Amino acid sequence: MNFNEKYGAYLDEFNTVLNEFCNGLDCRPEVLKESLKYSLQLGGKRIRPVLALATADLLGLESRKIINFALALELIHTYSLIHDDLPEMDNDDYRRGKPSNHKVFGVGNAVLAGDGLLNTSYSILLKECRNGAEYVSASEYICHCAGVYGMIAGQSADLLHENDKSFNELTLNFIYENKTGKLIMAPIVTASILSGGKYYSELKAFGRDLGELFQITDDILDVEGDFSKLGKSVGKDKEEGKYTSVAVYGLDGAKIRADVLAERCRAVLEGIDGDRGFLVGLVNYVRNRKN
Amino acid sequence: MNFNEKYGAYLDEFNTVLNEFCNGLDCRPEVLKESLKYSLQLGGKRIRPVLALATADLLGLESRKIINFALALELIHTYSLIHDDLPEMDNDDYRRGKPSNHKVFGVGNAVLAGDGLLNTSYSILLKECRNGAEYVSASEYICHCAGVYGMIAGQSADLLHENDKSFNELTLNFIYENKTGKLIMAPIVTASILSGGKYYSELKAFGRDLGELFQITDDILDVEGDFSKLGKSVGKDKEEGKYTSVAVYGLDGAKIRADVLAERCRAVLEGIDGDRGFLVGLVNYVRNRKN
Numbered sequence: 001m002n003f004n005e006k007y008g009a010y011l012d013e014f015n016t017v018l019n020e021f022c023n024g025l026d027c028r029p030e031v032l033k034e035s036l037k038y039s040l041q042l043g044g045k046r047i048r049p050v051l052a053l054a055t056a057d058l059l060g061l062e063s064r065k066i067i068n069f070a071l072a073l074e075l076i077h078t079y080s081l082i083h084d085d086l087p088e089m090d091n092d093d094y095r096r097g098k099p100s101n102h103k104v105f106g107v108g109n110a111v112l113a114g115d116g117l118l119n120t121s122y123s124i125l126l127k128e129c130r131n132g133a134e135y136v137s138a139s140e141y142i143c144h145c146a147g148v149y150g151m152i153a154g155q156s157a158d159l160l161h162e163n164d165k166s167f168n169e170l171t172l173n174f175i176y177e178n179k180t181g182k183l184i185m186a187p188i189v190t191a192s193i194l195s196g197g198k199y200y201s202e203l204k205a206f207g208r209d210l211g212e213l214f215q216i217t218d219d220i221l222d223v224e225g226d227f228s229k230l231g232k233s234v235g236k237d238k239e240e241g242k243y244t245s246v247a248v249y250g251l252d253g254a255k256i257r258a259d260v261l262a263e264r265c266r267a268v269l270e271g272i273d274g275d276r277g278f279l280v281g282l283v284n285y286v287r288n289r290k291n
Numbered sequence: 292m293n294f295n296e297k298y299g300a301y302l303d304e305f306n307t308v309l310n311e312f313c314n315g316l317d318c319r320p321e322v323l324k325e326s327l328k329y330s331l332q333l334g335g336k337r338i339r340p341v342l343a344l345a346t347a348d349l350l351g352l353e354s355r356k357i358i359n360f361a362l363a364l365e366l367i368h369t370y371s372l373i374h375d376d377l378p379e380m381d382n383d384d385y386r387r388g389k390p391s392n393h394k395v396f397g398v399g400n401a402v403l404a405g406d407g408l409l410n411t412s413y414s415i416l417l418k419e420c421r422n423g424a425e426y427v428s429a430s431e432y433i434c435h436c437a438g439v440y441g442m443i444a445g446q447s448a449d450l451l452h453e454n455d456k457s458f459n460e461l462t463l464n465f466i467y468e469n470k471t472g473k474l475i476m477a478p479i480v481t482a483s484i485l486s487g488g489k490y491y492s493e494l495k496a497f498g499r500d501l502g503e504l505f506q507i508t509d510d511i512l513d514v515e516g517d518f519s520k521l522g523k524s525v526g527k528d529k530e531e532g533k534y535t536s537v538a539v540y541g542l543d544g545a546k547i548r549a550d551v552l553a554e555r556c557r558a559v560l561e562g563i564d565g566d567r568g569f570l571v572g573l574v575n576y577v578r579n580r581k582n
Contacts, residue, residue: 027439028465032447036439083406088398107379108450111402112443115374115409119438122413126431129420140417147410148318148327152403156323159399174319 003281007050014049017067018074027116035105035113036120039078042096045291047214048073052187054282055203058274059195068128069138069190072121076146077183079117082110084155090236097231118146138193145182154179163241167248173212175243180218181211199272206268206279213261214286216254219244221290223251229291262287294572298341305340308358309365318407326396326404327411330369333387336582338505339364343478345573346494349565350486359419360429360481363412367437368474370408373401375446381527388522409437429484436473445470454532458539464503466534471509472502490563497559497570504552505577507545510535512581514542520582553578 001009022037049070056066085092085100086107093103102110125139144150157175164171185207192203221230222237223246237244245254265283269276292300313328340361347357376383376391377398384394393401416430435441448466455462476498483494512521513528514537528535536545556574560567 025439027444029444029448029451031451032439032444079406083402086399086402089402108377109447111374111377111380112447112450114406115370116439116443118406118409119434119443122416123431123434123438125413126416126420126427126434129417129427129430130424133421136417136420139420140414143410143414143417147414148316148323148407152407152410153318153320153323156400156403157320159403160320160322 003278003285006054006278006281007285010050010053011046013053013063014046014067014070014074017071018049021071031105031109032112032116035101035109036116038104039082039095039101039113039117040075042098044096046074047286048077048183048187051184051210051282052191054278055188055191056194058272058276058279059191059198060274061191061195065194066187066191068124069142069194070187072124073142073183073187073190075117075121075124076142076151079114079121080146080151080155080183082114082117086110089155089159090240092232092236094227094232097228121146134194134196138190141189141193142186145186150178150182154182158243161243164243165241167243169248172243172245172248176212176215176245177208180215181208184211184214202268202271206265209261209264209268210283210286213258213265213283216245216258216261217286217289219246220251220254220258222246225290231291258287294569294576297345297569297572298576301341301344302337304344304354305337305358305361305365308362309340312362322396322400323403323407326392326400327407329395330373330386330392330404330408331366333389335387337365338577339368339474339478342475342501342573343482345569346479346482347485349563349567349570350482350489351565352482352486356485357478357482359415360433360485361478363415363430364433364474364478364481366408366412366415367433367442370405370412371437371442371446371474373405373408377401380446380450381531383523383527385518385523388519412437425485425487429481432480432484433477436477441469441473445473449534452534455534456532458534460539463534463536463539467503467506467536468499471506472499475502475505493559493562497556500552500555500559501574501577504549504556504574507536507549507552508577508580510537511542511545511549513537516581522582549578 022040025033025036027033052066052070053063056063081095082101084090085095086102092100101113128135129139154175158179161171188203188207192198192200222234225234227234245257249257262283266280269279313331316324316327318324343357343361344354347354372386373392375381376386377393383391385391392404419426420430445466449470452462479494479498483489483491513525516525518525536548540548553574557571560570
């Protein structure tokens, strides 16, 4: 299988589980259920679940052991997008080419949909905790990555530094490592934890660099991207005075940083035994992505 | 100790743990940490933690076994107030006599503070999961009560039925059992689960009735209460067309329903061996509360 076929296979495996999950939702009122399903089924690259499944493969971990963690991570990611798109946050009317959750269901329901997805991700993780200590550890790691020492810290700093022109790398690194990095690290490190800690330090380093790479290519796409491919507004970072890699390094500087990070990711993977071809392909895919 | 002294003792015990927790928070940026602490330390009755400690006492469960669940519950309750106070939700500018979180920190930060508290409550519960199967069960029960089959379902229905004049008891019961009831049941049932299921059905029934009583007295206070004692706006339910017990039963009808529920709570407690004096006092306190 080439890279695209393998990506498609992981995606199919994950989407089957996600669709089963969505079909099993029977909460009331109807508007709550519909708003959860709407955002979960908007599509997207599902990069976090794909990373979970691919890293599990690399480490010889059965996918059934990690699939619910992949699901929980996608729920957390989706909740963060719903809240991030709100008018007083990033104020995005489009997500994946369709109207944002709050444009369809209203702000009040969108707040609740996000809260509901976050809470449901923990109902999935708590159920996993019955399977043993490493499942508790993996759940705690994901919780750490999503929380006030992780993604939420990054989002808060991102908000704080809007229109702050005193660009410095330290602040940028804090925002990127937390806002995007930790939730890209999470599926990779989770696979290691569930495999008894295999290549823990290497995979953590890989995840950190891949997360920063992912955010920087996002910044580049905000300048050079195309709404029809991205499915979300472009040119917003500059307009809203966001603290981005393009603002700090310039567009060319951001591209150079992206190349360095991609190279570092590939170098870490070199040190890991096993079939790492797909993850190397994924690094290249993230570096060159158009959406 | 009389009722007030005992309430004060539980409150002191809980507040000590809460303050330790707040002092231990060292997330960045500063605004995130401050907004979490602001809402957690606004005070309040802390009825959920008090219920956890009091039910544990009744069942002979050491308070150290339930105290972190009490903390997680108070974090969940606090997050729900922050999000509920947002302009597009219940739009409350005051909470416990002080400006709401979003009035101090802005809507964006208030969304994140709520998300952060919810996430942190699960970092507390996941840590408890290492202590054994009943700790996982208790955590799962709390997660259920807080989630899309519990509090969030109730809030969604509450929002949906604003300005709906087709008052019926079935809808009201759904809203009350979920929006308020489940998170009042949670500390009581958690104590039972951690005690190996002692008086599980009785305490569940007690919690359900106490939750409805609590919400109905809230409705009555919205009509008859006093801002200086309540610390939040009054008369808002009618103004905003909320689906309340006063709207469904009328003010006198709501008071009669409250008396019936209080009587039922006392009757359930009669069937439980042990020192139930404090919980009987608590039923009376909730029925007659001024804030």
